[in-house]
Amino acid sequence: MCGIVGYIGNKEAYPVLIKGLQRLEYRGYDSAGIALINGGTNIYKVKGKVKDLEESVKNKDISGTIGIGHTRWATHGEPNDVNAHPHMSENGIFTVIHNGIIENYSRLKSKLIDRGYSFKSETDTEVLANLIEHIYKVGNISAEIAVRLALTKVVGAYGLLVTCVDEKDQIIAARKGSPLVIGVGQGEYFFASDATPIIEYTNSVIYLNDNDVAIVTKDSLSLKTISNEKLLPKVQKLDLDIGEIEKGGYDHFMLKEIFEQSKSINDTFRGRLAIDNKDLILGGIHQVMPKLIDAKRIIIIGCGTSWHAGLVGEYLFEDLAKLPTEVEYASEFRYRKPVIYKEDIVIAISQSGETADTLAAIKLAKEAGATVIGICNVVGSSIPRETDAGVYTHAGPEIGVASTKAFTAQVTVLTMMALLLGRKRNVLGDEKFLKLLNELSQVPDKIAEILEQSDDIKQVSKLYSDAPNFLYLGRGYLFPVALEGALKLKEISYIHAEGYPAAEMKHGPIALIDEKMPVVVIATKDKSYEKIVSNIQEVKARKGVVIAVVTKGDSVIRGMADYVLEVPDSHAVVSPLLTVVPLQLLSYYIAVLRDCNVDQPRNLAKSVTVE
Numbered sequence: 001m002c003g004i005v006g007y008i009g010n011k012e013a014y015p016v017l018i019k020g021l022q023r024l025e026y027r028g029y030d031s032a033g034i035a036l037i038n039g040g041t042n043i044y045k046v047k048g049k050v051k052d053l054e055e056s057v058k059n060k061d062i063s064g065t066i067g068i069g070h071t072r073w074a075t076h077g078e079p080n081d082v083n084a085h086p087h088m089s090e091n092g093i094f095t096v097i098h099n100g101i102i103e104n105y106s107r108l109k110s111k112l113i114d115r116g117y118s119f120k121s122e123t124d125t126e127v128l129a130n131l132i133e134h135i136y137k138v139g140n141i142s143a144e145i146a147v148r149l150a151l152t153k154v155v156g157a158y159g160l161l162v163t164c165v166d167e168k169d170q171i172i173a174a175r176k177g178s179p180l181v182i183g184v185g186q187g188e189y190f191f192a193s194d195a196t197p198i199i200e201y202t203n204s205v206i207y208l209n210d211n212d213v214a215i216v217t218k219d220s221l222s223l224k225t226i227s228n229e230k231l232l233p234k235v236q237k238l239d240l241d242i243g244e245i246e247k248g249g250y251d252h253f254m255l256k257e258i259f260e261q262s263k264s265i266n267d268t269f270r271g272r273l274a275i276d277n278k279d280l281i282l283g284g285i286h287q288v289m290p291k292l293i294d295a296k297r298i299i300i301i302g303c304g305t306s307w308h309a310g311l312v313g314e315y316l317f318e319d320l321a322k323l324p325t326e327v328e329y330a331s332e333f334r335y336r337k338p339v340i341y342k343e344d345i346v347i348a349i350s351q352s353g354e355t356a357d358t359l360a361a362i363k364l365a366k367e368a369g370a371t372v373i374g375i376c377n378v379v380g381s382s383i384p385r386e387t388d389a390g391v392y393t394h395a396g397p398e399i400g401v402a403s404t405k406a407f408t409a410q411v412t413v414l415t416m417m418a419l420l421l422g423r424k425r426n427v428l429g430d431e432k433f434l435k436l437l438n439e440l441s442q443v444p445d446k447i448a449e450i451l452e453q454s455d456d457i458k459q460v461s462k463l464y465s466d467a468p469n470f471l472y473l474g475r476g477y478l479f480p481v482a483l484e485g486a487l488k489l490k491e492i493s494y495i496h497a498e499g500y501p502a503a504e505m506k507h508g509p510i511a512l513i514d515e516k517m518p519v520v521v522i523a524t525k526d527k528s529y530e531k532i533v534s535n536i537q538e539v540k541a542r543k544g545v546v547i548a549v550v551t552k553g554d555s556v557i558r559g560m561a562d563y564v565l566e567v568p569d570s571h572a573v574v575s576p577l578l579t580v581v582p583l584q585l586l587s588y589y590i591a592v593l594r595d596c597n598v599d600q601p602r603n604l605a606k607s608v609t610v611e
């Protein structure tokens with residue numbers, strides 16, 4: 001959470017910073033600020049969004065070819081102008097923007113207060129700014145050494161940019177735990193939490209690793225570790241298109257991303273699903289395949305929507321590969337003293353590849369000697385670099401805070417993995433393998449068909465946008481879809497919603513049902529169809545409103561439910577990929593009708609880099 005940008009070169013920094021902050025606003029949007037170096041340092045910062053910052057700098061001096069900017073998701077101190085970044089050290093020598101958490105900030109702050117420092121904000125970042133200044137003044141050393149020494153005293157995570165009034169022509173960047181990318185231009189450098197603010201200027205980038213410090217002027221970049229060991233910067237080429245990070249005519253990124261799912265799943269297939277050769281290739285896990293084949297257990301870890309994808313994975317691995325699978329919230333896993341064996345395969349699922357809880361759980365699994373595989377969307381992010389092997393989802397940048405296309409891409413990868421493993425472990429016969437491969441290959445076209453009904457879904461959403469509660473029910477492969485549908489609704493429309501396995505309804509939630517309670521039942525034709533039909537009858541008997549997601553042409557449920565949303569007929573194994581789409585649209589339209597900020601829901605951030 002929090003987005004950071006920086007620029008050093010010959011251009012005016014302000015437009016680069018503002019555009020960059022807009023691109024990073026998904027990471028946090030409760031306050032924003034910039035510092036521009038032009039002789040002195042001009043800092044402008046406000047509570048609110050980047051547009052509020054733009055408003056606040058009208059008629060102010062925004063010149064300068066060096067600058068840093070920040071968009072905040074508050075951790076220490078409420079969102080207000082004072083707590084917004086950048087933070088300047090007490091004597092104005094250093095200016096800092098920071099993404100992450102300084103865990104020992106309170107101890108450091110007390111020591112600095114004892115040495116005469118005072119603090120304007122409640123943030124951990126101001127502590128860091130003053131710590132750097134204190135070390136700089138006492139040691140009479142360069143800014144770079146002061147930053148490095150200060151960082152050795154810090155416990156926690158940071159991606160940060162620092163400027164110093166005495167060394168005006170440089171920006172110092174450092175990373176531990178929070179992402180930081182440097183774009184390499186001609187006589188200029190760009191800094192950002194991810195590559196999206198950089199791509200329109202250059203596709204040559206350097207991803208900083210943990211404990212890296214970069215000292216950058218417009219003409220030079222020197223990379224070292226915190227402990228002063230020289231490093232060779234590794235310049236990589238970005239494979240990202242500017243069109244992918246723009247709204248492209250849609251009202252919101254979320255809608256664009258929902259509509260992109262036929263394409264994004266085809267991108268997930270690319271080079272992997274070879275339908276003509278009746279084969280699946282997952283190069284990223286090839287080297288760990290012998291371990292996967294012999295594994296006795298898979299543990300899947302993730303948070304939020306990625307955890308829901310993991311739940312689908314549990315059904316897939318047990319059904320298709322006969323591999324016992326457990327799914328854990330990464331945050332609970334790491335604090336539960338879990339029993340992890342060396343032979344275990346741990347699969348970490350994450351769109352951003354930066355989720356702090358998932359990263360910490362990976363560390364634990366690695367320490368226990370397990371083989372860790374990542375399923376991530378953001379190329380070059382931390383999780384792919386921490387894992388033994390992995391598969392990128394290649395869904396393209398997901399900017400709407402509510403995850404949509406990343407979920408379907410994650411489930412697509414898990415389906416491919418389960419199919420491949422089932423075959424390699426000789427538990428899935430050729431005929432079934434090919435049938436399911438074929439089913440999977442049809443998913444993008446079937447999603448396109450579902451998206452054609454978006455107007456019908458919009459009509460249904462109008463009827464229930466004022467409902468205070470929703471219940472979502474599904475069985476088997478569709479239970480995780482019920483959870484995901486409920487999460488989508490609550491996070492973007494702020495309507496309370498709960499997902500349940502349909503059969504659990506009678507063990508409690510049925511007490512909630514009355515004529516005001518919309519119940520979304522995911523009831524496509526599979527082996528538990530008859531049972532879910534009974535569940536629908538139970539809801540109707542209590543006057544509940546049923547919105548059912550059904551297989552196209554299902555007249556039985558159409559006769560019982562208040563509204564039906566159809567999806568094309570498919571095998572149960574791929575049904576989560578289809579049934580989640582109408583639920584995404586339903587949440588989207590309800591949120592729009594409630595005038596909610598769909599792409600940036602309150603209190604949330606796209607990349608949760610704090611624990």
Ligand code: F6R
Binds near residue numbers: 606
């Ligand atoms: C929900 C959502 C979050 C994320 C969760 C994990 O729409 O976006 O629940 O799924 O924060 O994030 P990643 O997948 O980046 O690890």
